[in-house]
Amino acid sequence: MSSSFDFAPLFPPGLPAPSARWTGLAKYSFVGGNNDSEQVPVDELIAAVDSALRREGRMLATYGLAHGPQGYLPLREFLTAKLKRDAGIACTVDDLLIVSGSLQALDLVNHTLLARGDTVIVEQETYQGSLNRLTRLGVNTVGIPLDDDGMRMDVLASTLADLRGRGIKPKYIYTIPTVQNPTGSIMPESRRAELLKLSAEYGVPVFEDDCYADLVWSGERPPAIYAMAPKGGVIHIGSFSKSIAPALRVGFIVAPWDVMSRMLALKTDAGSGALEQMVLAEYCKPHFSTHVPALTKVLRTKLDTLMEALNEQFGTSAEFEEPKGGIFLWVKLPDNVDTLKLYQAALAAGVSINPGPEWSTSKGHSGSRLRLCFASPTHQQIRDGVAVLAEVCRREFGVPARSANVEKAQA
Amino acid sequence: MSSSFDFAPLFPPGLPAPSARWTGLAKYSFVGGNNDSEQVPVDELIAAVDSALRREGRMLATYGLAHGPQGYLPLREFLTAKLKRDAGIACTVDDLLIVSGSLQALDLVNHTLLARGDTVIVEQETYQGSLNRLTRLGVNTVGIPLDDDGMRMDVLASTLADLRGRGIKPKYIYTIPTVQNPTGSIMPESRRAELLKLSAEYGVPVFEDDCYADLVWSGERPPAIYAMAPKGGVIHIGSFSKSIAPALRVGFIVAPWDVMSRMLALKTDAGSGALEQMVLAEYCKPHFSTHVPALTKVLRTKLDTLMEALNEQFGTSAEFEEPKGGIFLWVKLPDNVDTLKLYQAALAAGVSINPGPEWSTSKGHSGSRLRLCFASPTHQQIRDGVAVLAEVCRREFGVPARSANVEKAQA
Structure with missing residues (x-):
């Protein structure tokens, strides 16, 4: 070999274009x-990490602090209380999975439900990270237009009927109902009920992305779609990126065990970062609200x-x-x-x-x-x-x- | 719908078995x-996080602390010095990618190089996490037996020749040369040179996993294979899991830009956890050695x-x-x-x-x-x-x- 090793012939088909250098x-x-x-809240985060590490720092020697693959228990405990108070979700720590930012939540939900060629329903305007993932997975996305109250239920109903007519059963309906990205709308409770009715009628689950739901001007929000579905059929995800700090990379998934157990089998990262979970649990309990x-x-x-x-x-x-x-x-x-x-x-x-x-x-x-x-x-x-x-x-x-x-x- | 929503009909084929509950x-x-x-080192980690957050805590509001997708610059700077000193690797911060534990490194390297049906060469006894990943990807693994000095080069040579004879070009040779997992051997420098010669002869890159390389009883280790390959063809990964704490989930990849730029395009997690990178950089500079x-x-x-x-x-x-x-x-x-x-x-x-x-x-x-x-x-x-x-x-x-x-x- 007279020149540098050439990796290019080894790349598999379909690899995305190389990234440009960061500028x-x-x-x-x-x-x-x-x-x-x-x-x-720098000072409070410092105090929180100090306190958490003094109490449990030695546990960093053990993967996941020995709290298991669903994440640091005090953070899951905080979340069950917060989700109940803010979003009306009654769940236990066993229904919660802490992930490395809601992007990992998207990956886990997608890999649990989707195969190449599948179809999903999304809001016509929606999060780029979700769209890119679906494209890479070879999944067809059907966009439902939005109005001031979020996803239009008349179009969703006709779309579901149309897809059924063509023998296509979408794998999920992805929505950002509470402070929609990018439009900033909030879907009213009545429309959430309509959405759940359609979801049940067609057997298509709802994938509810509540990443921005903490940041509402009025301070009031409708109950989460997850909370309104006593028979299930909803996967709910959220994040601390918008409420505390995006660089911390901590999100979460609320899901029933039959889905949770499948996602856990796909989460092969030996746990999300423990220190960030510790600092968030310690900080959020007294300060989040x-x-x-x-x-x-x-x-x-x-x-x-x-x-x-x-x-x-x-x-x-x-x-x-x-x-x-x-x-x-x-x-x-x-x-x-x-x-x-x-x-x-x-x-x-x-x-x-x-x-x-x-x-x-x-x-x-x-x-x-x-x-x-x-x-x-x-x-x-x-x-x-x-x-x-x-x-x-x-x-x-x-x-x-x-x-x-x-x-x-x-x- | 009279009963709970049933997700089972939506699961794609090939999904791994559900996980059991953590006990x-x-x-x-x-x-x-x-x-x-x-x-x-709990006290020193507390001091490190205090110092790093006081100086740069406000940057947590920005994804990746605005240091770009390759990770927190001071940690990459520490690593360039450490890799030079301990492993003989001369690299710059641009050759380094901080990842969420070396498991993410495995994923990124695999997704950059492998497609279903590909073949890779591994050590006959090797890390379970690597084997499981390859199985899930539908990749054929050919195991090379080990002796007290690690992977046997005579068998590697005959295996490469045999595969070539059958028209199969392996995508990489995966090795844990420095404190092999699970056998604990260290491949001597002369055998590393033999490995590189075979790698060049067959155009098959070496994937060097140096996760345990810091923990050598004698305190001395041979140069990394990466360091011995002036013409490239080696991807090197490492971790802080064994040297500092596994729950922190921080690893790294050293790779040439043509591979790095492809891995960056696949690292769609909006950066690895910043706090853990900050605390490691702050702690390791004065204390690692x-x-x-x-x-x-x-x-x-x-x-x-x-x-x-x-x-x-x-x-x-x-x-x-x-x-x-x-x-x-x-x-x-x-x-x-x-x-x-x-x-x-x-x-x-x-x-x-x-x-x-x-x-x-x-x-x-x-x-x-x-x-x-x-x-x-x-x-x-x-x-x-x-x-x-x-x-x-x-x-x-x-x-x-x-x-x-x-x-x-x-x-």
Whole structure:
């Protein structure tokens, strides 16, 4: 061998394209699920980890702290209380599986239920990480359009009937009902009941992703779909990424044992990180219920700043519904704007955005839409970043007109 | 629907059997890679996490602490220095990927290189987690027998020639060369060179698993195979599970960019846990090089206790080679002992062992062998557990004879 070893001939078919090298975050970063760094409760987390390690640090010598594959027991105990209080879910620690972020939850649910060629139902606009996974698994996704109350039940009903007519039984109905990603809607209780009725009628389980459900402006949310289904048929997942800190990578799954036991057989990682489970359990028991409302209040002010900045800079060119919580705003630009192209041009100008087509099963509907995360940038970065974005958009697509803000102000 | 929702009809073909409910560790636990709880440096870890969080805790609001998908930069910096010093590997932070334990490393390497029906070469006795993964992926494993110096190169050469003759090109040669699991051997430098020569000749890369390489009684180890291959063709993985604490779930991969970029595209977990990376970086920089020799010394005394207890209780019925490091002893019992059956009977008596057939591609060779982890139980538990194990073995298989220890003493 005279030159370097060449791995390329060994790669199997279907491998995704190689990743590019990391070049850091954009100056104005509106992407991903990053949160407000000022709201990380650093002192309390330090105290929590100190206390947990003093008491149980020696157990780090044992995989999973000897608490078994479902995760650190005190964290599961906190979650049973929290899920009961906030989401109306009555479950025990045996119904809970702690995972390495809700992305691992998606993987475990998918690998438990899906095979190549299967069909699942999703919301037409939905989480990119879920869509990408389904694509990689070779699963067909059918998108159901959303309105202000989330997934439209009339379309879901006709879609299920249509699929049945074609001999197709979807493997699940995936929904983010409580602060939908990216649209920010909350599905009302009555619609959740309709969804469960359809689920039971067609024998198709509901896969409920409640990742953002802690961050609701009003502080009130409907019961989880899981809580409304006494006969089961719902898998529920959640996360601490949005409520405490995304870098910690701790999520959870609530599921009946017949599914749980299958997921456990697929969770071959020797347990999720113990230290992060310990610190969360120790911190959350005394602090979660005060931390989250304080965080939500701060996020709400950032949303206001973003909406003001968009109104100022884009005027009527940027349309959006005010989300009911969360960290994202879903924005519609004029039809001639291609947000995939805008993404590239904006990035070159130091602004990163999530282009709509990556968050949707309908490239037509989403082509001129984009998702903006308002939690991570400061108020000033939001204002400055939106100004740069407007400038790039004007240069590339002719909108907004320079006088957009004036038009708006005079309207 | 009158009864509970039934998920069973939705499961895809080939799903593994459901897991049983967790019932806790055995009273005398000789299984898994658990370590000595007394050796967890609790105070120093507390100080490390305090210091790291005070300095960078706010960054937990950003996925991966904004250090990109390859992991926390200070931990990668520590590793480049450590790998250079201990294993002779000259790599940069760009060649390193931090993963959630070396099990995720196995998954990423496998998914980057393997497709169903592929063939790989492994050591005949090897890590169960690796064998199980390959089985699940539908990959054929060819086991190469070991001697006191690890994988036998004469058999590897003839196997590669034979496979070539049949038109089969293996995707990799998987080896645990430095404190082999389960046999505890260390492959000498000259044999590593032979292995690399065969790897180059046949165009088959080496997959080097160095998980146990820190725990060598002599404190000296040969250079990593990765370090000896200037033309590449080696993927190297390691872990902090054995050197610091398994529950932390932090491992790493060293690989050239053409493989790294493919693995990054498959690592869709939004980063491994940041807190555990932070605490390890902060702790290891000042303490790793003193902690590991102290830990190794303690483990060596436990090995002595285990070997003494086996000699006492089993006499000549238990044969073993003294491992050169690590946390495992690989034991041969008389041919009539079926360690899969012994496993069940021992568990009922409160002793858990790893039966040989789960750690081998040769059920014949391994049927009367077992692996014992001596790191986790106390000296007293080792003595008591081995006594119980001998009693169970005698009852079930007639060996050791009651006078085994006397025989041994008189031999």
